[in-house]
Amino acid sequence: MDDRGPSASDLLAFVRRTAADAGLIASLPLDPEGRTWIRLDGPGGSEAWLIGWPPGTGTGWHDHGGSRGAFAAAAGELTEQSLAVRLPTEGWKTLELAEDVDRERRLSDGRGRAFGPHHVHEVFNASPSAHAVSVHAYYPPLPLMRRYSRSGAVLRLEEIERPEEWA
Structure with a gap:
Protein backbone atom coordinates (compact mmCIF):
# COMPACT_ATOMS: atom_id res chain seq x y z
CA MET A 1 0.00 0.00 0.00
CA ASP A 2 1.22 3.50 -0.81
CA ASP A 3 1.24 5.54 2.42
CA ARG A 4 2.41 8.68 0.63
CA GLY A 5 -0.06 11.07 -0.89
CA PRO A 6 -3.52 11.96 0.32
CA SER A 7 -5.27 9.57 2.70
CA ALA A 8 -8.77 8.23 2.06
CA SER A 9 -10.00 10.90 4.54
CA ASP A 10 -8.22 13.62 2.55
CA LEU A 11 -9.84 12.34 -0.63
CA LEU A 12 -13.26 12.29 1.03
CA ALA A 13 -12.85 15.90 2.18
CA PHE A 14 -11.86 16.88 -1.38
CA VAL A 15 -14.84 15.15 -3.06
CA ARG A 16 -17.30 16.62 -0.55
CA ARG A 17 -15.87 20.12 -0.99
CA THR A 18 -15.89 19.76 -4.79
CA ALA A 19 -19.45 18.36 -4.79
CA ALA A 20 -20.56 21.59 -3.07
CA ASP A 21 -19.19 23.75 -5.93
CA ALA A 22 -22.47 24.52 -7.72
CA GLY A 23 -20.73 26.28 -10.63
CA LEU A 24 -18.48 23.32 -11.35
CA ILE A 25 -21.36 20.84 -11.09
CA ALA A 26 -23.47 22.95 -13.49
CA SER A 27 -20.58 23.02 -16.00
CA LEU A 28 -20.75 19.25 -16.63
CA PRO A 29 -22.55 18.50 -19.91
CA LEU A 30 -25.22 15.86 -19.33
CA ASP A 31 -26.06 13.27 -21.97
CA PRO A 32 -29.39 11.41 -21.82
CA ALA A 48 -10.21 13.00 -9.76
CA TRP A 49 -13.33 13.00 -11.90
CA LEU A 50 -16.68 14.78 -12.11
CA ILE A 51 -19.17 12.24 -13.51
CA GLY A 52 -22.73 12.61 -14.83
CA TRP A 53 -25.06 9.61 -14.59
CA PRO A 54 -28.22 9.46 -16.74
CA PRO A 55 -31.17 7.59 -15.22
CA GLY A 56 -30.54 3.85 -15.07
CA THR A 57 -26.77 3.94 -15.74
CA GLY A 58 -24.05 2.36 -13.64
CA THR A 59 -20.53 1.04 -13.48
CA GLY A 60 -21.00 -2.68 -13.04
CA TRP A 61 -18.88 -4.51 -10.46
CA HIS A 62 -15.25 -3.33 -10.37
CA ALA A 70 -13.62 8.42 -2.22
CA PHE A 71 -16.71 9.67 -3.97
CA ALA A 72 -19.59 11.98 -3.14
CA ALA A 73 -22.95 12.73 -4.73
CA ALA A 74 -23.23 16.31 -5.98
CA ALA A 75 -26.73 16.08 -7.49
CA GLY A 76 -29.39 13.37 -7.53
CA GLU A 77 -28.86 10.07 -5.74
CA LEU A 78 -26.48 7.18 -6.35
CA THR A 79 -26.68 3.67 -4.99
CA GLU A 80 -23.54 1.75 -4.11
CA GLN A 81 -23.51 -2.00 -3.68
CA SER A 82 -20.26 -3.27 -2.21
CA LEU A 83 -18.63 -6.36 -0.77
CA ALA A 84 -17.52 -6.31 2.86
CA VAL A 85 -14.67 -8.74 2.25
CA ARG A 86 -11.10 -8.47 1.04
CA LEU A 87 -10.71 -10.40 -2.20
CA PRO A 88 -7.42 -11.79 -3.47
CA THR A 89 -6.13 -9.63 -6.32
CA GLU A 90 -4.36 -12.36 -8.27
CA GLY A 91 -4.72 -16.03 -9.15
CA TRP A 92 -8.47 -16.46 -9.50
CA LYS A 93 -11.21 -16.16 -12.11
CA THR A 94 -14.30 -17.18 -10.11
CA LEU A 95 -15.12 -16.85 -6.41
CA GLU A 96 -18.12 -17.93 -4.39
CA LEU A 97 -19.07 -15.21 -1.92
CA ALA A 98 -20.32 -15.83 1.60
CA GLU A 99 -23.92 -14.89 2.37
CA ASP A 100 -23.21 -11.91 4.62
CA VAL A 101 -20.79 -9.82 2.52
CA ASP A 102 -23.25 -7.58 0.61
CA ARG A 103 -23.66 -3.96 1.62
CA GLU A 104 -25.79 -1.21 0.08
CA ARG A 105 -25.90 2.53 0.65
CA ARG A 106 -27.54 5.49 -1.02
CA LEU A 107 -25.67 8.77 -1.40
CA SER A 108 -27.21 12.17 -2.11
CA ASP A 109 -26.84 15.82 -1.10
CA GLY A 110 -23.05 15.89 -0.79
CA ARG A 111 -22.86 12.65 1.15
CA GLY A 112 -19.85 10.54 0.30
CA ARG A 113 -17.74 7.61 1.31
CA ALA A 114 -14.09 6.71 1.38
CA PHE A 115 -12.65 3.26 0.72
CA GLY A 116 -9.40 1.39 0.90
CA PRO A 117 -7.31 -0.26 -1.81
CA HIS A 118 -9.24 -3.56 -1.91
CA HIS A 119 -12.76 -2.18 -2.36
CA VAL A 120 -15.05 -3.98 -4.83
CA HIS A 121 -18.34 -2.29 -5.70
CA GLU A 122 -20.81 -1.12 -8.27
CA VAL A 123 -22.37 2.33 -8.39
CA PHE A 124 -25.56 3.24 -10.23
CA ASN A 125 -28.29 5.82 -10.66
CA ALA A 126 -31.52 3.96 -9.91
CA SER A 127 -33.73 6.95 -10.72
CA PRO A 128 -36.07 6.42 -13.67
CA SER A 129 -36.03 10.13 -14.56
CA ALA A 130 -33.30 12.22 -12.89
CA HIS A 131 -29.60 12.59 -13.66
CA ALA A 132 -27.09 12.23 -10.85
CA VAL A 133 -23.66 13.89 -10.65
CA SER A 134 -20.77 12.78 -8.47
CA VAL A 135 -17.13 13.57 -7.71
CA HIS A 136 -14.51 10.77 -7.42
CA ALA A 137 -10.85 10.81 -6.37
CA TYR A 138 -8.20 8.04 -6.25
CA TYR A 139 -4.64 7.74 -5.00
CA PRO A 140 -2.42 6.62 -6.42
CA PRO A 141 -3.93 7.42 -9.83
CA LEU A 142 -5.68 4.32 -11.14
CA PRO A 143 -3.14 1.81 -12.48
CA LEU A 144 -5.98 -0.42 -13.71
CA MET A 145 -9.55 -1.47 -13.01
CA ARG A 146 -10.73 -5.04 -12.72
CA ARG A 147 -14.24 -5.62 -14.05
CA TYR A 148 -16.40 -8.41 -12.64
CA SER A 149 -19.71 -10.05 -13.39
CA ARG A 150 -21.94 -11.35 -10.65
CA SER A 151 -24.55 -14.09 -10.65
CA GLY A 152 -25.96 -14.71 -7.18
CA ALA A 153 -23.04 -15.60 -4.92
CA VAL A 154 -20.60 -16.10 -7.82
CA LEU A 155 -18.21 -13.28 -8.72
CA ARG A 156 -16.22 -13.71 -11.94
CA LEU A 157 -13.25 -11.64 -13.13
CA GLU A 158 -14.15 -10.59 -16.68
CA GLU A 159 -11.45 -8.15 -17.76
CA ILE A 160 -8.68 -5.85 -16.65
CA GLU A 161 -8.79 -2.30 -18.06
CA ARG A 162 -5.77 -0.01 -18.28
CA PRO A 163 -5.80 3.82 -18.26
CA GLU A 164 -4.96 4.08 -21.96
CA GLU A 165 -8.33 2.45 -22.70
CA TRP A 166 -10.26 5.27 -20.96
CA ALA A 167 -9.17 8.15 -23.19
Whole structure:
Protein backbone atom coordinates (compact mmCIF):
# COMPACT_ATOMS: atom_id res chain seq x y z
CA MET A 1 0.00 0.00 0.00
CA ASP A 2 1.22 3.50 -0.81
CA ASP A 3 1.24 5.54 2.42
CA ARG A 4 2.41 8.68 0.63
CA GLY A 5 -0.06 11.07 -0.89
CA PRO A 6 -3.52 11.96 0.32
CA SER A 7 -5.27 9.57 2.70
CA ALA A 8 -8.77 8.23 2.06
CA SER A 9 -10.00 10.90 4.54
CA ASP A 10 -8.22 13.62 2.55
CA LEU A 11 -9.84 12.34 -0.63
CA LEU A 12 -13.26 12.29 1.03
CA ALA A 13 -12.85 15.90 2.18
CA PHE A 14 -11.86 16.88 -1.38
CA VAL A 15 -14.84 15.15 -3.06
CA ARG A 16 -17.30 16.62 -0.55
CA ARG A 17 -15.87 20.12 -0.99
CA THR A 18 -15.89 19.76 -4.79
CA ALA A 19 -19.45 18.36 -4.79
CA ALA A 20 -20.56 21.59 -3.07
CA ASP A 21 -19.19 23.75 -5.93
CA ALA A 22 -22.47 24.52 -7.72
CA GLY A 23 -20.73 26.28 -10.63
CA LEU A 24 -18.48 23.32 -11.35
CA ILE A 25 -21.36 20.84 -11.09
CA ALA A 26 -23.47 22.95 -13.49
CA SER A 27 -20.58 23.02 -16.00
CA LEU A 28 -20.75 19.25 -16.63
CA PRO A 29 -22.55 18.50 -19.91
CA LEU A 30 -25.22 15.86 -19.33
CA ASP A 31 -26.06 13.27 -21.97
CA PRO A 32 -29.39 11.41 -21.82
CA GLU A 33 -27.77 8.25 -23.23
CA GLY A 34 -24.48 7.73 -21.40
CA ARG A 35 -22.25 8.90 -18.61
CA THR A 36 -20.21 12.05 -19.10
CA TRP A 37 -17.11 13.14 -17.22
CA ILE A 38 -14.51 15.83 -16.72
CA ARG A 39 -11.09 15.11 -15.28
CA LEU A 40 -10.22 17.31 -12.29
CA ASP A 41 -7.02 18.17 -10.46
CA GLY A 42 -7.14 16.09 -7.31
CA PRO A 43 -5.16 16.82 -4.15
CA GLY A 44 -1.58 15.63 -3.75
CA GLY A 45 -1.23 13.98 -7.15
CA SER A 46 -4.51 12.09 -6.96
CA GLU A 47 -6.75 11.40 -9.94
CA ALA A 48 -10.21 13.00 -9.76
CA TRP A 49 -13.33 13.00 -11.90
CA LEU A 50 -16.68 14.78 -12.11
CA ILE A 51 -19.17 12.24 -13.51
CA GLY A 52 -22.73 12.61 -14.83
CA TRP A 53 -25.06 9.61 -14.59
CA PRO A 54 -28.22 9.46 -16.74
CA PRO A 55 -31.17 7.59 -15.22
CA GLY A 56 -30.54 3.85 -15.07
CA THR A 57 -26.77 3.94 -15.74
CA GLY A 58 -24.05 2.36 -13.64
CA THR A 59 -20.53 1.04 -13.48
CA GLY A 60 -21.00 -2.68 -13.04
CA TRP A 61 -18.88 -4.51 -10.46
CA HIS A 62 -15.25 -3.33 -10.37
CA ASP A 63 -12.28 -2.47 -8.19
CA HIS A 64 -9.69 0.30 -8.47
CA GLY A 65 -6.49 -1.66 -9.01
CA GLY A 66 -5.18 -1.15 -5.48
CA SER A 67 -5.86 2.59 -5.21
CA ARG A 68 -7.71 4.07 -2.26
CA GLY A 69 -10.48 6.50 -3.05
CA ALA A 70 -13.62 8.42 -2.22
CA PHE A 71 -16.71 9.67 -3.97
CA ALA A 72 -19.59 11.98 -3.14
CA ALA A 73 -22.95 12.73 -4.73
CA ALA A 74 -23.23 16.31 -5.98
CA ALA A 75 -26.73 16.08 -7.49
CA GLY A 76 -29.39 13.37 -7.53
CA GLU A 77 -28.86 10.07 -5.74
CA LEU A 78 -26.48 7.18 -6.35
CA THR A 79 -26.68 3.67 -4.99
CA GLU A 80 -23.54 1.75 -4.11
CA GLN A 81 -23.51 -2.00 -3.68
CA SER A 82 -20.26 -3.27 -2.21
CA LEU A 83 -18.63 -6.36 -0.77
CA ALA A 84 -17.52 -6.31 2.86
CA VAL A 85 -14.67 -8.74 2.25
CA ARG A 86 -11.10 -8.47 1.04
CA LEU A 87 -10.71 -10.40 -2.20
CA PRO A 88 -7.42 -11.79 -3.47
CA THR A 89 -6.13 -9.63 -6.32
CA GLU A 90 -4.36 -12.36 -8.27
CA GLY A 91 -4.72 -16.03 -9.15
CA TRP A 92 -8.47 -16.46 -9.50
CA LYS A 93 -11.21 -16.16 -12.11
CA THR A 94 -14.30 -17.18 -10.11
CA LEU A 95 -15.12 -16.85 -6.41
CA GLU A 96 -18.12 -17.93 -4.39
CA LEU A 97 -19.07 -15.21 -1.92
CA ALA A 98 -20.32 -15.83 1.60
CA GLU A 99 -23.92 -14.89 2.37
CA ASP A 100 -23.21 -11.91 4.62
CA VAL A 101 -20.79 -9.82 2.52
CA ASP A 102 -23.25 -7.58 0.61
CA ARG A 103 -23.66 -3.96 1.62
CA GLU A 104 -25.79 -1.21 0.08
CA ARG A 105 -25.90 2.53 0.65
CA ARG A 106 -27.54 5.49 -1.02
CA LEU A 107 -25.67 8.77 -1.40
CA SER A 108 -27.21 12.17 -2.11
CA ASP A 109 -26.84 15.82 -1.10
CA GLY A 110 -23.05 15.89 -0.79
CA ARG A 111 -22.86 12.65 1.15
CA GLY A 112 -19.85 10.54 0.30
CA ARG A 113 -17.74 7.61 1.31
CA ALA A 114 -14.09 6.71 1.38
CA PHE A 115 -12.65 3.26 0.72
CA GLY A 116 -9.40 1.39 0.90
CA PRO A 117 -7.31 -0.26 -1.81
CA HIS A 118 -9.24 -3.56 -1.91
CA HIS A 119 -12.76 -2.18 -2.36
CA VAL A 120 -15.05 -3.98 -4.83
CA HIS A 121 -18.34 -2.29 -5.70
CA GLU A 122 -20.81 -1.12 -8.27
CA VAL A 123 -22.37 2.33 -8.39
CA PHE A 124 -25.56 3.24 -10.23
CA ASN A 125 -28.29 5.82 -10.66
CA ALA A 126 -31.52 3.96 -9.91
CA SER A 127 -33.73 6.95 -10.72
CA PRO A 128 -36.07 6.42 -13.67
CA SER A 129 -36.03 10.13 -14.56
CA ALA A 130 -33.30 12.22 -12.89
CA HIS A 131 -29.60 12.59 -13.66
CA ALA A 132 -27.09 12.23 -10.85
CA VAL A 133 -23.66 13.89 -10.65
CA SER A 134 -20.77 12.78 -8.47
CA VAL A 135 -17.13 13.57 -7.71
CA HIS A 136 -14.51 10.77 -7.42
CA ALA A 137 -10.85 10.81 -6.37
CA TYR A 138 -8.20 8.04 -6.25
CA TYR A 139 -4.64 7.74 -5.00
CA PRO A 140 -2.42 6.62 -6.42
CA PRO A 141 -3.93 7.42 -9.83
CA LEU A 142 -5.68 4.32 -11.14
CA PRO A 143 -3.14 1.81 -12.48
CA LEU A 144 -5.98 -0.42 -13.71
CA MET A 145 -9.55 -1.47 -13.01
CA ARG A 146 -10.73 -5.04 -12.72
CA ARG A 147 -14.24 -5.62 -14.05
CA TYR A 148 -16.40 -8.41 -12.64
CA SER A 149 -19.71 -10.05 -13.39
CA ARG A 150 -21.94 -11.35 -10.65
CA SER A 151 -24.55 -14.09 -10.65
CA GLY A 152 -25.96 -14.71 -7.18
CA ALA A 153 -23.04 -15.60 -4.92
CA VAL A 154 -20.60 -16.10 -7.82
CA LEU A 155 -18.21 -13.28 -8.72
CA ARG A 156 -16.22 -13.71 -11.94
CA LEU A 157 -13.25 -11.64 -13.13
CA GLU A 158 -14.15 -10.59 -16.68
CA GLU A 159 -11.45 -8.15 -17.76
CA ILE A 160 -8.68 -5.85 -16.65
CA GLU A 161 -8.79 -2.30 -18.06
CA ARG A 162 -5.77 -0.01 -18.28
CA PRO A 163 -5.80 3.82 -18.26
CA GLU A 164 -4.96 4.08 -21.96
CA GLU A 165 -8.33 2.45 -22.70
CA TRP A 166 -10.26 5.27 -20.96
CA ALA A 167 -9.17 8.15 -23.19
